[in-house]
C-alpha cells in the first residue's frame with residue numbers, strides 16, 4: 001500500500017505542483033483587512049480540495065469573529081487503527097516589500113528547482129505535502145493505513161487566538177493518537193530534524209518609583225533616591241558576569257539533561273562560530289558549562305527587553321526622574337512553572353529594592369515549555385519515515401522559541417506532537433522571494449506517506 005502510494009506520488013509530481021500553485025495564487029494575507037475575502041477563499045479552496053479527494057470537510061467558524069479553520073477527515077473510520085491529526089495554516093504573511101520580488105508573489109514560479117511564491121514554504125507547501133500523501137493513498141489503493149484528520153487554521157501569522165479555543169471546544173472531534181505539525185525546516189535536504197521541546201515564556205514590566213514627581217537634580221539630588229539608579233542596581237544583581245541567573249529558586253525545577261540526551265544534542269550542527277557569523281556578536285555569552293545548543297533549548301533565560309527613564313531628548317535636562325521602567329522576559333524550559341518563576345523574580349527584586357523605592361509589576365501572558373517523549377512510538381515512527389525519505393537519521397533538537405498551539409494540542413488532546421518540518425532554513429519565509437524546493441515538496445509527501453504506514457507498522 002505504501003509502495004503504491006509512493007509510486008503514485010512520483011508519477012503525479014506535475015499535477016501536485018499545479019494544485020499547490022492554484023492554492024498559492026490566493027493571497028490569503030491574514031494581517032491585511034483588505035484581504036479578508038481572500039483569506040476566506042483560501043479556506044474554502046482547501047475545503048473543496050479535500051472534498052474532491054473524497055474526504056469530509058467543512059469550515060469551523062471562529063467563535064470570536066476570527067478566521068475560520070478548515071477541518072477534514074477521511075469518511076471511513078477504522079476503529080482499530082490509530083488516528084493522526086495533521087495541523088497547518090492557510091494564511092500567509094504580507095508580501096511587502098514588493099519591489100524586491102523577482103516574480104509576482106502570488107504567481108507560483110519555478111526557477112532552478114524551486115517554487116517561488118508567498119506561502120510556498122510557510123505553510124501552504126508544507127501542509128499540501130500531507131494532503132498529497134493522502135491523495136496518493138486514496139488514488140492508488142482506495143484507502144489509508146490509519147485514520148487521518150486535518151485542522152488547518154487561518155490566523156497563525158497574526159498570533160491567532162481562535163485555534164486554542166477550537167481545540168478546547170472540539171476536543172472530541174480532534175481526538176487522535178498523535179498530532180503532526182510541519183511548520184519548520186530540515187537542516188539540509190538530506191538531514192531531517194525532529195523538535196522534541198519548545199521553550200515557554202513569562203513576560204512582565206516593572207516600574208520603580210521614588211517620588212510623586214520628577215525633581216530638580218540640584219535641589220533634591222543627594223537626598224532622594226534616583227529610581228533609574230535603583231532599578232539598574234536591582235537588574236544588575238539578577239545575573240552574574242557569566243550569565244547565570246541569581247534569582248532564588250530559579251533553576252530548582254529545571255530538567256537535568258541525561259548523558260545520552262547531551263550526546264544527541266551534540267549532533268545538532270549549531271556552533272559558536274555560526275552564532276558569531278549570524279549576529280556579528282564579538283563573543284558568545286552564557287553559562288560556560290553548557291554548549292550553545294543546550295543554552296538555546298535546554299536552559300532558561302532572563303533578559304531585559306526594554307529599559308527607560310528620565311530625559312532622553314537632545315541636550316541636557318538636569319532632572320531627577322520619579323520613575324524608571326523595564327520590560328523583562330524569561331524563556332522557560334520543561335518543568336518550570338511560569339507563574340512560580342514570575343513570583344520568584346518579583347519577590348527577588350522586591351528584596352533587592354530598598355525602602356526608598358516602590359516596585360510595581362504587570363505581567364503580559366505566559367506559556368509553559370513543552371517536552372515530547374523522544375522515545376514514544378509516534379516519534380519513532382516519524383524518525384523511521386524521515387530516515388527512509390531523506391537518507392539520514394534525524395537530529396533531535398530543542399527549539400529556543402515557543403509555538404503556543406503545540407502546547408494546546410499536547411495539553412488538551414494529551415498526545416505527542418511530532419514536529420517534522422519539510423522546508424529549508426534559507427527558504428526566505430516572511431521575506432521577499434519565499435520559495436520551497438520542488439524536492440522538499442516531493443520528499444515531504446513521501447515522508448508523510450511513510451509516516452502513516454510506520455504508525456501502523458506497515459512499512
Ligand SMILES: [Zn+2]
Nearest residue numbers: 122157429430
Ligand atoms: Zn510564518
